[in-house]
Amino acid sequence: MSETLPAPQAPQPHTAAEAPRSNTVLREILRGSVVTTVLALVAAFVVGGILIAVTDEDVAESAGYFFARPGDTLAAIWSAVAGGYEALFRGAIFNTRADDFVGGIRSLTNSLGAAAPLIAAGLGVAVAFRVGLFNIGAQGQIVFGVAFTALMTFRLDLPLALQLPITLLGGIIGGAIWAGIAGVLKARTGAHEVILTIMLNYVGVLFVEWMVSTQGVLQKAGTTQPISNPTPSGAVFPDLGPAFPNLDLGFLFVILATVFVWWLLEHSSLGLRMRAVGENPHAARAAGISVPRIYIYAMLFAGGLAGLAGMNQVQGAVTSGFNQHIDAGFGFDAITVALLGRSRAWGTFAAGLLFGALKAGAYQMQAAGIPVDFVLVVQALVVLFVAAPPLVRTIFFLPKDDAEKSAKARAKALRKAVAQ
Template structure:
């Protein structure tokens, strides 16, 4: 069995095992798994509105997954995508509220502002890692909390509308929403962000696989010492990878601020998108196409789960259990690969 085939089969088997164990949990808990999965399917594909909402949910998952995957490919663990996502959201909304410009200028400006905010939030742990060898996991985790509380403070004291807990709606010239897309999906919250997310998948693939800079970034990820002795600047590439990763995360935040909601609100806790991005990247094998397919699965599960309590009486928390099981089996992919190796050896005999 080829290495590429094993790489393709491993996440598929992880998903199937996660669903299988989740089904067993449903049976033990006294729920009907057939009814549950039927309700999940209908929650996404039962009507065009739900399908639009699923595509809308997939959009930030793709970008958050790309943010995590890009850092992983360079040997870094960016656990701060959630924080970068939040500051990107706020920056996009701030530009969307503060300025009233032609759409051709306003929308790109708001999107770029989100990318810059996320990139700056990624630069800090990247710089500390490169300059002082401070572990990026610790810094990025802590900066998630800094992002959450700083953005809440800014919203409450600088940008809040009359309600006091959220900003004004962004100007229409900065919105990603499309009446045409919404009319196609029975006026769901689907917006043009999905197109941006797909383009970003291509950008990540091209950057890492078809450019000299991408080769350097991957070389640093494989072996920093070898990259250093071959004349590559390890520190520069570490910082650059975290900046690009943060830009993807900030862009994911702008999808919510400029597309789904149109405002930024005080958050009682994390959104979870950034943390889900870690699972999306793991399941996708840290590749652009893998992240895209993985994000589709996660978006379908998250949106479809909302219909499970209504149609089958199954709590939607069971979908979170299934997702956790999928991540567990992906993290345990070594065991799956060992089993595949044994099967391939038997086939040879």
């Protein structure tokens, strides 16, 4: 019996060999947001170094005879840029010229102390961002939270174990109340949260200015200055010990707040509903989620975190009284911190540390002859590059993102259709 031969197979078209998995993994890493953010920081500091060199007097002087002795100009550029960033390092991370280790590490603890209110307020903005709300009202939430706790708790004169947590809780509640007004109006009337929070900033600041200027409300007794009474001694955050100079208990509360926000948004059922509303409120509503209620919850959390930022000011370094400027610009810096942290809890924490380090290091840079406003320029450059990932990918020759590719393909197809 003869065997049946298999039918001949049609030749398969030649296909290119698949790329090794390691190449695919590397490509995905290079397209990730972490690499893009780090390279955005590198680009910002490179441009900042150029600005330092351009504005340095020694560089300008040596540039006048560059073609005769180019080495002098290059040496002046290196001295200016390296000296500026070395001063930033000494002021923000470790003072290499200090007499002992504790004196050297004081720079780092100063950075952490400056970062604490930035992180807390940034977390509040980030929570609102994740729900699709643009909370621009951290300033008003901070100042009202501080004034609310002063009205409610400053006159209690309780022992430390009671006075400190009650004062802290009062500030958080006050910030939540002020943000909750915007949340309720947004949920019930549909009013835009940007307009609401900006206007509430003005109302809150002017309201607190009236309170600290009026005897019998919050103004310090025996003075005509617009300032409140000092924070009660029992409400002041204790220092963390001699190993952490200029750092108090408030920073630990900020760490706990970061853990809480991370758990809330990433691992809780409420966080799942909040993220769903932020992605698509119409789909979330169709799935049975109460979108107005989520808006109110988000603003309450945002305001409470802003109140925590205010408490870091009042119960920490600022203990001689406060006025309507207690937020010290943290309310608006928090928006930048949340954007840089991509509205993630730990990303916002890292961004707050960076901005706190820049603020702490600015004074050493000023002592080195660099204007203190240079730090603001670097912050703006960081935000510029972080907000433009395609620009960063182009500068550093990174692989393009799939979304960017598809957008360009759609634009090309649209142009072709219009041309036809």
